[in-house]
Amino acid sequence: MKQETKRDKFVRLAEARTNKIIDMIQLLGNCSNQSQYEYAQKDVNKIFSAIQIELDAAKKRFNKQESQKGSKFKLD
Known part of the structure; x- marks a missing residue:
C-alpha cells in the first residue's frame, strides 16, 4: 500500500x-x-467578531510560514 x-x-x-x-x-x-430566537445586533456582532479573530489568527499562521522563507531584510 x-x-x-x-x-x-x-x-x-x-x-x-x-x-x-x-x-x-x-x-x-x-x-x-x-420567529424561533431572540437576539440583539450586538450579539450578532460579538459572534462574528469572535469568528473573524480566529479566522485572522489561523490565516496568519499560514502566511507566517511563507513570509519567513522568502523575505529578505533590506534597508531602503
Whole structure:
C-alpha cells in the first residue's frame, strides 16, 4: 500500500476540516430565525467578531510560514 505523502495528508485533513467548519457556520446561521430566537445586533456582532479573530489568527499562521522563507531584510 502506498504511503500517504505530506501533501495528500494536508489535502485530506484540510478538506474535511474546512467542510466541518462550513457546516457549523451554516448551522449557526439557523439561529437567525427570529420567529424561533431572540437576539440583539450586538450579539450578532460579538459572534462574528469572535469568528473573524480566529479566522485572522489561523490565516496568519499560514502566511507566517511563507513570509519567513522568502523575505529578505533590506534597508531602503
